[in-house]
Amino acid sequence: MSATGTGRLAGRVALVTGGGRGLGRGVARVLAGLGASVVVSDRFVDEAGTAAAATVVAEIEAEGGRAAADSGDIASFEGARAVVQGAVDAFGRLDILVTCAGTYAPSTILDVEQPEWEGLTAVHLVGHTGCLAAAAEVMRAQGDGGRIVTVSSRGGLFGPQTAYSGAKAAIMGLTTAAARELEPDGITVNCLLPSALTQLFPMDASRRRFGGMPLSLFMEADDIAPVVAYLCLDEASGVTGRFVYASGADLAVYEPPLRVEGHTTFVRRTRPWTVDEVADYLPSLLRADG
Amino acid sequence: MQEPAGRTVLVAGPDVSGAGAALQALGSSIVIVGPETSSFADCDAAVADAVAAHGSVDVLLLPVPPRSSARIAQLDAGEWRAGIDAVTRRSTGLLRAFARHRVSAGGGGHVVSFASSAVFDSDGVGQASMNAAVLSLTSGASATLAPHGIAVNCIVLGGPERQGGMPRPDTDDDAALLALVAHLASVEPSFTGRYLYCGGRDIGLYAMPLTIEQAHLLVRLPEPVGPDELGAVLAPLAEVGQA
Known part of the structure; x- marks a missing residue:
């Protein structure tokens, strides 16, 4: 199978981890709507036994798009490499990686336990680093650039949730370093800092006000997907190593911290x-x- | 400020620039814990041992993330993971154990963490991640521990060359660093959650990251709107920088 189709991302292959629900689902659908062939990676299976990834693939295909489901575990380097290879096997190449897979735990420094810390670090930081490492090798070998969007959080540098915030901050560092390294290859790496209502974060906008950010008017996860999609377009070839906040209709571009x-x-x-x-x-x- | 004499300082070795030794010269007792103290259980035991030997632990100096130029392509996963365990997990475990001890002792205490000014100006993905995680640990723990009178601050170390846009230090003399460590080990607890730069004799206070200050504000209306709708869009913007 090879990537074909029409649209601004026609011929491109995208892998969206955590693509079965929430932010990832919206991103997968928008990228597919722009013509990309999308591998939807997600391990979630609901009580009825329906895989979230398969559901999104069906939604994309019903709208005329091309997609494939994956249920691999990105929480290890081996698993992440297998998921990336699975995307290449499905559609022949990889042009876009969006790493939405995540989990959450609210423990602070006083009550965090090591299993929780290990679990959060595995899904977020190992998941991001492993997927980026594998995708970077594939994109470099292809020789025609690529687009990577990591998913962090303003909570990375503000939040008291020790394991979650630490991993999200580490993703910000990873993004900067990877962007510098991969820029000569035409591969951009940008970091999304979203704020939306999702399964992981059902709290409303009034509980997310910090860092001088105003109250969001809208909190739908799907509203953020166009921002991610823009970062994946040819027009965004000069945008790399940036931290982009998106929430409903609000956008902000943060300067790199400590610069x-x-x-x-x-x-x-x-x-x-x-x-x-x-x-x-x-x-x-x-x-x-x- | 608290006097350093008579206090016990737990140093996550190796002792950065002799910071622990400098505090020892001011009268503190020093306990150095090695890199084998990596799991949370190890860290709990290290703090418990220090308390048993000295009665309490009053100051914690966290480990310094090592320099690493490991790249994302061709990344050695084992080496990357070892770095995360040795710095990020160890720092979290030590700070957790220290915080629990201090809270059970009635509060108070000081934590100094260390990061590099290359944190967002580096090709090394492991180094960047470890340092960014230290910033997060500092900020998050400071918020949680402030009600207990425990100050948590981070020294962002400059390198021999320009990093993070900071001017190149004009000396490698570490006297300023040692003075800064001693200061932060005694500072008023209200001074917490800050990132302080130190390179040679250059000392700085960073603005807080991801904070909006003095922003220009723009709104694009996709269609004509009435005054009420316009007000609903504009009113929250008056809060920018205030939240």
Whole structure:
């Protein structure tokens, strides 16, 4: 089988982990609607025995799209590699990876236990790192670029949920490093920071207000999918290593954390500056020396 | 500020730039726990042993994430996992054990974590993930532990070259780092959850990440709207930067 079809992503093959429900489901459907052949990876099976991935595949196919279901476990490097290889086997190549698979636990530093920490780290951080590593090898070998969208959370650097927040922050670091490494190959890596009502996060918008972000007007998971899809288009070839917040109709692009260029930075020295000292110091803050 | 004399400091070795030794010179007792202390159970035992020997543990210095240039393509999964266990899991386990001890002792205490200014300016995926996780641990734990009077702050270490846009340090003298560690080991508990830069003799306070300040605000209306609908869209924007 090979990727065919029409639309802005015609001929492209996408793998969406956690694609059976919530944000991932919306992303899979929008990418398919743009012409991509989509591998929907999800392990969830409901009480009636219906696999979430198969349901989404059926939805895509009913709308004229091309999709295949996968139930592999991305929570190990071996499993992640198998899921990526499964996508290549299904449609012949891999152009887009969106890593929505996740889980959640609210434990703080006082009550977190190691099994919970291991589980969250496996699904989120190992899942992301393993999928990115395998996908990067495939995309590099293909030689014509690629698109990767990781899924983190503002809670990564704000949240007290020790295991969940730690893994989500680590994904942000992973995104930056992978974006730098893969940019010469035409592979973009961007990080989505979503806020939506999903099975994992049923709390309403009023409980998500931090970091100066205003109340969201809409919280539908499907509203976020177009943002992800944009990052997967040819037009977004110059967008990489960015942190994009999306919630309903709200968008924000965060500057990379702990970077000083482009920001107001106040410097106090314990004695007056000399000209040479200013010349040595200030260009870095101004980004004037490359 | 609390005087360092008479306090016990648990150092997740190796001792960064002799920070533990510097606190020892100020009169603290030092307990160094090695990298074999990796599981949560190991960390619980390490803190319990230190409490048994010294009566309490008052300060915790977390491990420094190692430098690594491991790339995402051709990643060595075993090496990557070992790094996560040695730094991220160990830091979480030690901080959990310390926090439980301090809360049961009535609160108070200081935690200093360490990250690299290359955290979002690095090709090394393991290094970037480990350092970012330290930032998260610092922020999250500081929020949880603030009601207990426990301060948790992070020193973001500059490298010999420019990292994260910071100017290149003009010295590798670590006196400023040691002074900063000593300061944060004694700081008022209201000073918590902060990221402080230290490179040579350059000391800095970072703005909090992912926080909107002084934003320009734009709205695109897909269709004509009336004043009530416009108000519903605009009113929340007055809260930007305030939440």
